[in-house]
Amino acid sequence: MEAFLDNCAKAIVAGDGGGAERLAGEALGSGLSLLQVIEEGFVRGIREVGRLWEEGEIFLPELVMGAEAMKKAMTVLQPALEGSDEAQESLGRIVIGTIEGDIHDIGKTLVATMLSANGFEVTDLGTDVPVARFIDEAEARNADCIAISALLTTTMNGQKRVIDELVKRSMRDKVKVMVGGAPCNEAWAKEIDADGYAGDAVSAVALAKGLAGKA
Amino acid sequence: MEPVVLEGFDITIERGEVLRLLGQRPETGRDSGERLHEAVHEALSRVGALVSPKGIYTVTAGTELPGSSYFDELERVAFCVCTIGPAVEEEVTALSGRGELLRAVVLDSVGSVAAEATADYMDRRIQGEAAREGLKTSCRASPGYGDWEIREQGAIFELLPTGRIGVRLTPSFMMVPRKSVSFAVHIAKKPIRMRGENSCRNCDITDCPYRLLE
Known part of the structure; x- marks a missing residue:
């Protein structure tokens, strides 16, 4: 055994x-x-x-x-x-995608794969995801967290717009937001009031666990 | 001058450069093992059928870049956009959709090296043209690097009819296909050292995994 x-x-x-x-x-x-x-x-x-x-x-x-x-x-x-009576404990539900205007795919896919491999239920929305879709999907799936990737200085502002929209819909306290991608860092996450920044797929898992209180 | 379109040229995709993008450093013993090397070999052997290198460039006065004053002081500047086409990234998306992440990541790196090799080819052609007039060219500079704003990508695309090589710009100034490169070089007897030129030496991120060792 x-x-x-x-x-x-x-x-x-x-x-x-x-x-x-x-x-x-x-x-x-x-x-x-x-x-x-x-x-x-x-x-x-x-x-x-x-x-x-x-x-x-x-x-x-x-x-x-x-x-x-x-x-x-x-x-x-x-x-x-x-099909069995055993149930794997989910660490939480995460909706992930690359923000609208940005079609970088592979880094986000790797983060999604590592989150899923570590026990999160992950919905990967793909690339060029509109702000509203992140929130609609998070709401529909009762997600605990939204993970937003942005690889360009011209698209990273979309991460802020997701957070602004969550506030507008009175959902900000119901869902955590984590951000990542080349131009992002801790200071940016703080500036836009995200719950955290992760620089790679492994730290994204650690961050998501922390946000879920499962660290 | 009328923009020049080049296509159907051969590029050499350096295996060592692919391995560097994948974090391998043979000189320090950093090696991910046989399966990676097999995947690189496989990607390199099939990439020829997936790349279709094309480029377009023009040489003009720096003041002619629409809506930009970045090159105003330079008398002659070559502006270029080039691409390997969409097939590599389409295949990368297909592979990652099937859960074949290693093959996807490796082919993506091969595509990046191929795009750089395409830019190298265009750069050499521009250098050759300049040399015929006894002139030299600077290193390449690209929008989004150094202090040249990524928004100025729009200016290059206004200057060049990039539809002729199948490259377009999104509203967020991202090139489609992704495996495309835009750049400018200064042409002169004594070209300037470009701001934001492609050199790891000038970069503050000294622990970057992609940093070129000297």
Whole structure:
């Protein structure tokens, strides 16, 4: 059992998608608690990936491979989990997208993948997302947090407009807002009254957990 | 002068440069392993079919840049927009949509290097033209870098009929396709050192993972 969970974690750290998928498949017919396999196996692996990233031990490709392996394992496990009486505790619901006028995609997708890999329920709205759509989707999904990416000095102001619109709709105290993207920083987040700034996918997970009170 | 359109030229995509964008530093032993190298190899072997390098440039007096005074003191400036076309980024989006993030990230980096290589090619052509008249060119400067405002991207697009190479500008001054480069170079006997020129040496972000080691 311990060895099996270790192998699950190791497959994620090694970014071994094929291995992670195979182990997830083995877990299905094993009678093991799938929740335990996820939490003490695969999620432990992705947390380790985050730690290695923070310590500068690994770089973007390994982070991506880890996230991809996690996704493969969860694609196998999620349907089985939904059909069982076990329920994975969600860390919270996050609506994420790149702000209107901006079509940068890949950084935001990586943040969404890491949030999801770490146990958040993530709705990725894509790129060029209008201010109102962020809020409509957050409302419809009863989201805890909106994550807004902006990669240009000309589009980052859209992050502020989302917050202004939340205030206007009297929703600001119901939903947290986190911002990221090349031109953003802590000072910008503070200036526009966002709840936090994250500079990369790993710190975005830490920030989201903090905002959800699950750090 | 009438704008010059160039297309159908070959570019060389340096593998080492792709690896640098992906955070690899062989000189310091930083290496993400075999699977990354396989992904880079795969992306490089298929990217030829996805890139379609094109560029357009014109040479004019600095005062001719519409609505801008940034180059007013310069007698001759070449303004250029170039692109590798939309196919690489369409494939990147398709890959990431299928959850193939590593392949997406790697192909995206290959596309960025290809766009720079396209700008290098255009730059060399402009240099060659200048050399025929015994003139030299400065380093490239691009809107959004240094103190040249990104809003001035609009001025370059007003000057050049970029529709001829399939590049347009969004209202937020972002080029579509994304894998496009716009730049200016000063042409003179003794060209100025461009403000905001493309040099890691002048940048304060000394721990940037993309910083070129000297």
